[in-house]
Amino acid sequence: MSDDGDPEFHHLPVMVHEIGELFGGVPSGFVLDATLGGGGHAEHLLERWPHLSILGIDRDERALAAAQQRLARFGTRLQVFHTRFDGLDIAMEALHIDALSGALFDLGVSSHQLDVAERGFSYRNDAPLDMRMDQTQPWSAADVVNGYPAEQLAKVLQQYGDERFARRIANAIVAARPIERTSQLAEVVVSAIPAAARRTGGHPAKRTFQAIRIEVNAELDALPTALQSAIDHTRPGGRLAVLSYHSGEDRIVKDVFRTNETGGCECPPELPCVCDAVQTVRLVRGVRRTPTDAEQQGNRRAASARLRVVERIEDSPTKGRR
Numbered sequence: 001m002s003d004d005g006d007p008e009f010h011h012l013p014v015m016v017h018e019i020g021e022l023f024g025g026v027p028s029g030f031v032l033d034a035t036l037g038g039g040g041h042a043e044h045l046l047e048r049w050p051h052l053s054i055l056g057i058d059r060d061e062r063a064l065a066a067a068q069q070r071l072a073r074f075g076t077r078l079q080v081f082h083t084r085f086d087g088l089d090i091a092m093e094a095l096h097i098d099a100l101s102g103a104l105f106d107l108g109v110s111s112h113q114l115d116v117a118e119r120g121f122s123y124r125n126d127a128p129l130d131m132r133m134d135q136t137q138p139w140s141a142a143d144v145v146n147g148y149p150a151e152q153l154a155k156v157l158q159q160y161g162d163e164r165f166a167r168r169i170a171n172a173i174v175a176a177r178p179i180e181r182t183s184q185l186a187e188v189v190v191s192a193i194p195a196a197a198r199r200t201g202g203h204p205a206k207r208t209f210q211a212i213r214i215e216v217n218a219e220l221d222a223l224p225t226a227l228q229s230a231i232d233h234t235r236p237g238g239r240l241a242v243l244s245y246h247s248g249e250d251r252i253v254k255d256v257f258r259t260n261e262t263g264g265c266e267c268p269p270e271l272p273c274v275c276d277a278v279q280t281v282r283l284v285r286g287v288r289r290t291p292t293d294a295e296q297q298g299n300r301r302a303a304s305a306r307l308r309v310v311e312r313i314e315d316s317p318t319k320g321r322r
């Protein structure tokens with residue numbers, strides 16, 4: 001894999017070989033990379049499969065620019081579009097792409113976004129509270145941290161961070177307002193957590209920062225629509241692979257894939273389907289769900305990754321609920 005492109009853009013693509021393997025047999029044409037990031041997965045697919053091109057989407061313009069630079073040698077085999085991934089229809093129409101040969105979603109934040117201090121994503125670097133993936137978006141982490149009532153903040157921390165001490169942290173944040181910098185937020189979180197709990201489970205502010213980032217970027221909101229749209233646009237034989245890093249994301253992926261596999265059929269499993277449900281995908285079995293131990297040791301982002309894969313089929317009546 002080449003090191004060309006923006007030298008400041010560091011992101012190790014997760015399960016890149018397993019993902020590359022999945023797309024060898026798909027029909028020729030465009031595979032959607034819905035989270036192009038630094039272009040690591042895209043580069044691997046373009047290098048490995050000459051019959052494929054990439055439609056790369058990202059809501060972060062800086063990521064798109066870095067990926068374009070890195071992948072310039074592939075010419076028109078890479079097309080990019082700046083949008084949230086639920087804007088897929090608009091991207092395809094603008095680029096005159098009428099169908100997809102597959103799709104990849106590598107959800108969440110890139111190492112680059114975490115590592116560049118001024119983006120304000122990380123409790124490790126002091127910076128203004130920002131956390132916007134799309135820097136044209138008008139609201140940021142500062143609005144969530146300083147604007148939400150305590151109950152709403154606690155719900156965000158609980159739901160998106162699985163934070164046990166959500167209520168205590170939310171109260172401490174409200175009491176410490178205004179909070180303008182990441183280091184200030186990290187200190188407030190640390191002081192709100194009981195001393196014994198601070199010594200377990202990594203940095204005490206990690207879950208709070210993750211939760212606020214998911215809220216600022218409405219990360220879960222766009223996912224069901226985007227996945228459905230990608231399935232609808234994919235040709236039979238095309239594949240869709242999703243890497244998620246949080247249980248809330250993985251649940252959405254599982255639900256969307258299952259609804260497409262069963263056609264939403266609610267008929268009793270022991271009886272034939274009478275509800276006219278239509279199956280649009282089949283689960284691809286025998287694929288690793290998680291990175292190898294070696295990959296997890298070499299890349300801290302890989303530790304929480306979960307992969308799900310389906311293959312698009314011709315629309316067909318379901319044979320009943322599985």
Ligand SMILES: C[S@@+](CC[C@H](N)C(=O)[O-])C[C@H]1O[C@@H](n2cnc3c(N)ncnc32)[C@H](O)[C@@H]1O
Binds near residue numbers: 107
């Ligand atoms: C984990 S990184 C992808 C890394 C990429 N696979 C690579 O190999 O370099 C996730 C990227 O998805 C983008 N992203 C996250 N949510 C998005 C959304 N809803 N729509 C579009 N882009 C999104 C982020 O800005 C980030 O650049």
